Amino acid sequence: MxxxxxxxxxxxxxxxxxxxxxxxxxxxxxxxxxxxxxxxxxxxxxxxxxxxxxxPNAWRALDQLGVGSRLRSMAVLLQGGRDISLDENKERKIEHVIGESRCVKxxxxxxxxxxxxxxxxxxxxxxxxxxxxxxxxxxxxxxxxxxxxxxxxxxxxxxxxxxxxxxxxxxxxxRAFDIGVFRGLTTYPNAHSMPHEFRRTTKGKIGVGMLPITQHLINWFVALPTHLLSGDKFPHDPKHIKQMTLELIKDFPSSIQETIELSDLDSLSTAHLRYxxxxxxxxxxxxxxxxxxxxxxxxxxxxxxxxxxxxxxxxxxxxxxxxxxxxxxxxxxxxxxxxxxxxxxxxxxxxxxxxxxxxxxxxxxxxxxxxxxxxxxxxxxxxxxxxxxxxxxxxxxxxxxxxx
Structure with missing residues (x-):
């Protein structure tokens, strides 16, 4: 041509x-x-x-790009993680990653x-x-x-x-995984009490992940098989996203429900995971x-x-x-x-x-x-x-x- x-x-x-x-x-x-x-x-x-x-591998790349130092000032250093199973009433530490781990906006x-x-x-x-x-x-x-x-x-x-x-x-x-995810950020004006670690809580087929970004900001997600969703599977309206997320985690601890309830509406999104x-x-x-x-x-x-x-x-x-x-x-x-x-x-x-x-x-x-x-x-x-x-x-x- x-x-x-x-x-x-x-x-x-x-x-x-x-x-x-x-x-x-x-x-x-x-x-x-x-x-x-x-x-x-x-x-x-x-x-x-x-x-x-x-x-750590991401921070190596960011340092090569010359922006690692600036981003480090925007996020706390994470110290390992924790898996919590509500079904089995069990809790275990996630093996700590050797090296630098942070969650940034x-x-x-x-x-x-x-x-x-x-x-x-x-x-x-x-x-x-x-x-x-x-x-x-x-x-x-x-x-x-x-x-x-x-x-x-x-x-x-x-x-x-x-x-x-x-x-x-x-x-x-x-292609699409049979998995959907709801995501958002929650701001705590007077600081939150979450440890500097990744927390993953599961009940049934639903998993909730939370990572602190700063002393005042938490990043969270709720993941579940798509067959558990009904009606409008992936809402786009922030109020609808929050409503559906709260319904999905109604059997989770009140502290998790509170984080979702206080989430910043303009940060909410949903996705059908693909690969x-x-x-x-x-x-x-x-x-x-x-x-x-x-x-x-x-x-x-x-x-x-x-x-x-x-x-x-x-x-x-x-x-x-x-x-x-x-x-x-x-x-x-x-x-x-x-x-x-x-x-x-x-x-x-x-x-x-x-x-x-x-x-x-x-x-x-x-x-x-x-x-x-x-x-x-x-x-x-x-x-x-x-x-x-x-x-x-x-x-x-x-x-x-x-x-x-």
């Missing part, structure tokens, strides 16, 4: 999606002296989900990443309608809802599980020409390991490093040589990330089956598979994505 006219704009690197991974990728490139623009369809930078738990993470970018990098209200690859110029043409065009030498899709870039690459659409199948990650095409994907667009996964956002941060560091190495070796105006080196850099990025996210996605997929299944036999078989395949259960937090 050939394009008839010159694009309204031309850019070397275009990132689609202004979420955590998109902004982190732009920042990684900026740190290496590579200019990019970020196209975000929303009129504001959004941070759906309330809080995000960040384990997603909006804080988004803001900190955005603040470090040059003015004009982020373009709000810029939704991409279509992406075409020109076999002659080897450029990508993006059509926006405004009717304008952008030609780009490199396109990085960071626009989540329903990514147009992933679709262009031929990646299969994400990209491990076999699709193993066999799927992650690069076509100078187009690739990162973050959820590549490897949307369940939240059971707390690694979805962290993996996106790792992607950003590795992608920034690989593109810098590729483009620093480009000399002169030889277009074909430049494209070949960029493609080689993207191939190196895909090679480094594929097996890492395959391991994360496989484990979250197996845990998702256990959480969503009603069959004791299925739970037992999958639990055995996890024990065999993942003897080192801390592999995901020990990982180091390396220097930017």
């Amino acid at each position: 050939e394009f008839a006219a010159a694009a309204t704009e031309k850019h070397e690197i275009v990132i689609i999606g202004g979420g955590i991974c998109g902004l982190a990728t732009a920042l990684a490139l900026h740190r290496k002296g590579l200019k990019s623009i970020v196209l975000e369809r929303s009129e504001t930078l959004r941070a759906v989900g309330g809080g995000i738990g960040l384990l 997603r909006s804080d993470l988004i803001t900190v990443l955005a603040d470090e970018l040059p003015i004009g990098t982020i373009r709000l209200g810029s939704e991409v309608v279509s992406i075409d690859l020109d076999s002659v110029t080897e450029m990508s043409r993006l059509l926006l809802t405004s009717g304008s065009y952008i030609d780009a030498e490199i396109v990085i899709g960071c626009e989540g599980g329903r990514s147009k870039v992933a679709e262009l690459l031929g990646l299969k659409a994400p 990209r199948a491990p076999w699709d990650l193993l066999l799927g095409t992650m690069r076509k020409g100078t187009v690739t994907v990162a973050g959820d667009a590549m490897h949307v996964m369940g939240p059971f390991l707390g690694q979805g956002g962290a993996a996106g941060l790792e992607d950003a560091v590795v992608l920034g490093r690989c593109l810098d190495m590729a483009m620093s070796g480009i000399e002169g105006n030889n277009k074909k040589e430049k494209i070949a080196k960029i493609e080689a850099g993207l191939d190196q990025y895909v090679k480094e990330r594929r097996m890492r996210v395959l391991g994360l996605s496989t484990l979250t997929y197996l845990i998702g089956i256990i959480v969503g299944s009603t069959s004791p036999i299925v739970k037992m078989v999958v639990g055995l598979a996890i024990a065999i395949l993942f003897r080192d259960r801390a592999f995901h937090v020990q990982y180091d994505c390396g220097k930017l």
